[in-house]
Amino acid sequence: MRVVVPLWLAMLTAVSLAPDRLKFQLGTKGAFHRADHVIIFVITGLLFCWSASSVRSRVLRAAGACLAAFVLEWMEAFFYDNSVEWRDVWVGCLGAGLGFLLATILHAAHNPAPFVRK
Numbered sequence: 003m004r005v006v007v008p009l010w011l012a013m014l015t016a017v018s019l020a021p022d023r024l025k026f027q028l029g030t031k032g033a034f035h036r037a038d039h040v041i042i043f044v045i046t047g048l049l050f051c052w053s054a055s056s057v058r059s060r061v062l063r064a065a066g067a068c069l070a071a072f073v074l075e076w077m078e079a080f081f082y083d084n085s086v087e088w089r090d091v092w093v094g095c096l097g098a099g100l101g102f103l104l105a106t107i108l109h110a111a112h113n114p115a116p117f118v119r120k
Contacts, residue, residue: 003053010049011070014042018074019081039090040097043071047101060102060109067098 017030025031030038050063071094072086079086 003049007049010046014046014070014074015077018078036089036093039071039093040100043067043094043097044101044104046070046094047098048105049101050098051102051105054105054109057106060105064098064102067101068095071095071098 017025017028020028022031047064047067050067051060054060054063068091072091075086075088075091075094078084
């Protein structure tokens with residue numbers, strides 16, 4: 003994960019700062035824009051939270067994924083001289099939260115509590 007997360011963030015940054023023409027070709031602009039944000043940040047939240055050993059650590063990492071959503075939107079606003087799309091930030095945070103939830107469920111499924119018998 004030490005390699006995957008930075009590569010994932012680099013790819014997200016590249017796509018976020020790509021010209022609109024390329025974004026339309028990739029399908030990240032248009033009718034599925036919000037759904038793309040949710041899916042991308044579910045993956046981001048899952049990647050951030052995957053290797054965390056405690057719920058507290060997963061919460062902090064999910065907060066980091068939300069911060070990434072904000073930073074990417076701020077960078078877009080800065081480079082393209084427009085305003086921050088707060089709805090995209092919130093949708094990204096929703097996706098990160100879902101990624102956190104998925105990571106927590108998967109962790110619990112693979113590591114049952116010590117008092118649970120198999």
